[in-house]
Amino acid sequence: AQKVTQTQTSISVMEKTTVTMDCVYETQDSSYFLFWYKQTASGEIVFLIRQDSYKKENATVGHYSLNFQKPKSSIGLIITATQIEDSAVYFCAMREDLSGSFNKLTFGAGTRLAVCP
Amino acid sequence: DMKVTQMPRYLIKRMGENVLLECGQDMSHETMYWYRQDPGLGLQLIYISYDVDSNSEGDIPKGYRVSRKKREHFSLILDSAKTNQTSVYFCASRDRGYEQYFGPGTRLTVL
Numbered sequence: 001a002q003k004v005t006q007t008q009t010s011i012s013v014m015e016k017t018t019v020t021m022d023c024v025y026e027t028q029d030s031s032y033f034l035f036w037y038k039q040t041a042s043g044e045i046v047f048l049i050r051q052d053s054y055k056k057e058n059a060t061v062g063h064y065s066l067n068f069q070k071p072k073s074s075i076g077l078i079i080t081a082t083q084i085e086d087s088a089v090y091f092c093a094m095r096e097d098l099s100g101s102f103n104k105l106t107f108g109a110g111t112r113l114a115v116c117p
Numbered sequence: 118d119m120k121v122t123q124m125p126r127y128l129i130k131r132m133g134e135n136v137l138l139e140c141g142q143d144m145s146h147e148t149m150y151w152y153r154q155d156p157g158l159g160l161q162l163i164y165i166s167y168d169v170d171s172n173s174e175g176d177i178p179k180g181y182r183v184s185r186k187k188r189e190h191f192s193l194i195l196d197s198a199k200t201n202q203t204s205v206y207f208c209a210s211r212d213r214g215y216e217q218y219f220g221p222g223t224r225l226t227v228l
């Protein structure tokens with residue numbers, strides 16, 4: 001069974017610095033997809049970035065990037081030059097590529113990020 | 118602009134009452150989902166719908182049922198709501214790509 005674990009409950013950083021949020025996952029599948037979502041204070045959940053397991057290059061979108069360490073089953077989210085509006089809860093999620101599981105996302109418990117001025 | 122809507126946004130019910138949560142999407146996505154979110158537990162999958170009248174249980178389906186009679190609408194039904202079903206419920210849809218698009222959520226309180 002797939003499992004996603006985010007051990008950091010909350011993080012606080014100063015504005016304009018870089019922050020890394022950790023996520024480890026468990027899967028029996030050799031092909032899977034990893035996602036990060038952001039939930040704002042209003043409750044809105046927004047997709048941020050995706051990493052495909054077969055890709056060696058770390059995904060990057062804007063000031064979000066990933067640190068994919070496949071041997072460690074780890075997918076960290078890196079936010080550079082943080083802004084106040086990056087304050088939110090960040091969820092890591094995984095989807096396996098198995099038949100019957102292809103449509104299912106498993107989420108971690110989330111990490112609350114506070115960016116301070 | 119791709120959009121997932123949910124109605125109502127807030128709902129208060131008494132234990133034993135029936136609850137209907139509605140979700141709509143204007144993207145003709147085949148796959149839709151219902152999740153619940155509780156503090157410290159992230160998002161838990163209740164049901165998946167692959168298309169009209171093609172639904173599958175998620176991880177926590179007990180106490181819930183769903184209905185999908187049109188591709189753009191997906192309903193979550195609680196027959197005789199219980200206090201432990203107090204939660205925030207999210208609907209999502211997915212196209213043939215990878216990302217899920219989430220609705221704004223419904224905050225349900227069962228007294």
